[in-house]
Amino acid sequence: MSLLACIKIDPAICNGKPSVCHYSVEWLLSLLRAGHTHEEILAHYGDLWIDDLLAVEAYPAAAEYQGSITLRELVQQALPCFRETMDFGFPAEFIYETLHASGPLNHHLTMRHGRFFCYVEPRTSPLSPDSRVFGQYMTLSWHSHDGFFRLSNYISRDELTYEVGGPAGICNSYTDCLAVFENGQLLPYRTHYTDLHGVRKVLDKRHEEHVPEDSEWFIELYRDVEIEWLE
Structure with a gap:
């Protein structure tokens, strides 16, 4: 299954913004860009997996493709x-x-x-x-x-x-x-x-x-x- 498949868009979650579990991709990206490691985030948010974070990191480039x-x-x-x-x-x-x-x-x-x-x-x-x-x-x-x-x-x-x-x-x-x-x-x-x-x-x-x-x-x-x- 593609990494991106774990990212959902649901009007009932995160106001319809792209999310993983019930966390917005935007929020998780902000943690990563602030310097938090995968291990730190996974330890704090126990319902996330490493593939979730890899998908979050890959999403911006995939979403920017305009074709x-x-x-x-x-x-x-x-x-x-x-x-x-x-x-x-x-x-x-x-x-x-x-x-x-x-x-x-x-x-x-x-x-x-x-x-x-x-x-x-x-x-x-x-x-x-x-x-x-x-x-x-x-x-x-x-x-x-x-x-x-x-x-x-x-x-x-x-x-x-x-x-x-x-x-x-x-x-x-x-x-x-x-x-x-x-x-x-x-x-x-x-x-x-x-x-x-x-x-x-x-x-x-x-x-x-x-x-x-x-x-x-x-x-x-x-x-x-x-x-x-x-x-």
Whole structure:
């Protein structure tokens, strides 16, 4: 999960300002800029984690990136990638209805969470294709198990590479397909891994031999995962 995903925007918390737990990002940044160390802050605020502070430090640079594209432009770039990955496509309208953005940069595209935080409530009306999508590094992924598309932001190419190839990325059994964007443009990639027999392969989720029945098999089934960017 991206570092930025822990930063929320909730009208009921910190007057709707970006926050982590119930602390505003602005307040935590002021502590860090005043010279307080991570250890000091974590000792004083016991409900924070080190990743929360790393996200706070990364947020200003991510928020300053002014590039954006329309949701229509994002989806039109992703559709061929999804068709190639899954042998069938999605109508753009379906993505507008089921897209859920995590993190603060595209909070305006977030679906409401249900009773349990890991579930989201269906939209009553689709997003406008003209909605703006912000972020320098993004992924758009389809999760049939959850029934929605997820839009995620990342703070760097390194974090993007780690997350795409990590346990929650393209190799996860609940991630059916995943498109990557950098500076508003689709970023093609290829996933290499070593299987249980020590054979080096390129991931292709259209073939059953590559798809685990249980996501807990990730560590065993997909070893030495490497993401090759096809730039």
